Amino acid sequence: MDRRTDDPALLARTAEGEACLVGRIAAGDRRAFEALYRAYFPRLGRFLQRMTRSSALIEEIVNDTLLAVWRKAATFDGSSKVSTWIFAIAYRRACKALQAVDEPVEAAVDEREGADADRPDWQFERLRLAHAVDAALAQLPLAQRTAFQLTLYHDMSQAEIAEIMACPVNTIKTRLFHARKRLALLLDGQLEERP
Template sequence: MQQTQGLSKDSTPDADEARLLARVAGGDRSAFEQLYRTYFSRLSRFIGRMTRNAPLIEEVVNDTMLVVWQKAASFDGSCKPSTWIFAIAYRKTLKGLRGGDDPVESDASLYEDESGNQPEQTLDRLQLQATVAGALDQLPAAQRAVMVLTYYHEMAYSDIAEVVDCPVNTVKTRMFHARHRLKDLLWNERENSR
């Protein structure tokens, strides 16, 4: 079996990440750096969709990864490493949101167009993204988390239930209510823009 940077070529990403966590638990800084690089953008997107506060996003990512460094030995493999890490990020985000920081506009570079679209198409896409982001911002944090983890991170309801620490049926209920609320918000936005 050939190895590259400590990861097996013939294994799954979850198994590779579990091995990285085991190395982190042993104090391996290079494994932690690799895990940090793997999760930085994913966590930033997740947290960024929960809050538009740029300093809070960075703070929560760093706080999350600090917990990963300190508590890696507590990862028991009962869930995917990503589920465990996102659960930490979710709890840290909720704690940050309770702190009362006001949201700020997100960095426009997050929406840079790399697809070669014409300016009109890019503007339409950016306006749609802003509209959806605004509607998501109006959802309660628990519903927003379920939507973001489902649609932006493609997590299964069972994984989301572990992240947000609730039963799967609660995740389904939150999703049901979030979809209906989002539909109403987007419909109202559409009617107001006419």
Template sequence: MALRRFTVAGRRARAREEEALVLARVADGDASALTELYERYAGPLSAFLYRLAGDRGTAEEILQDTLLAVWRSAGTYRSRSAVSTWLFGVARRQAHNRLRGVPPPLAAEPPDGADPLPGPEELAVGGERVQAALARLPLAQREVVVLSFLNDLSHREIAEVLEIPVGTVKSRLHHARATLRGCIDERMA
């Protein structure tokens, strides 16, 4: 059992190193490295951005803005977090730039190819109701819920992406759950 954990931890460490090398190649101007990152992360980033924006076209535009920002700022990556965490942070900042002052999105179906499998909450309650309830959350709570439940990031990783303390992540999740519960209860009544 201990050997298995060591092997899994070793594979994860190697994967993180490989991703950091790909990002370093992006920083050196290697366009094929940017394509590699896109192929690895377009799905999860698109699903994340779609759930923040609520509109497929807007999410695609934000993803393009994200890739441009990654191209321009890859040299600022310092390996303090996983590349995936850094990418979600870049995407989040691009989404905030684009969505400032925009009203919450209307409920809609997820885009094709983005997050094809429903998360545990969607399976338990039903995707349409969850999407409608997510749309009613303030952006700060929505992004924590999406990163936690639908992108399966840990509280620590969410804190890194959002640049907030872990306690704030927990607090936002608590408030978001209460709001979501209320929204779902309303629909079931």
């Protein structure tokens, strides 16, 4: 067998490979599940971090999601990407867990390398802007925040987000429109470049 199709960790790097892994998981392949788990645990954690601040709840939702993937792998029909299918499961599980609570979040600052990365004034400014964006995102309704973060942080199409959130594409367009409009108001004057 070709090394690329035999190594689950390599398969987890492409959409076609992920679909192959789900097929192997449906057949009970624990190595395939482990590879998919390792690939998705951090992604789902970042996604859920913007829905809740509770690390314990995030971990519980991620584990519930991936357990559902293990149990329901045979139901994956390939009509969507594996990532869309998994994020849809995570979104539904998170909505159930957060049904009574829509708490604001604190997201980690994106640490980027650059020529000015060591300058304290730039570090402070980057941190200030990250907190301003996070605070603004936290003020959005959950549905708008989720649609916006799936677009921005997970590079998903509106059709994929509609599938994840189980609503029409036009609803996603409306949510994104209102999210952008609200964020623009909330961040007015805060994202200007400073000397």
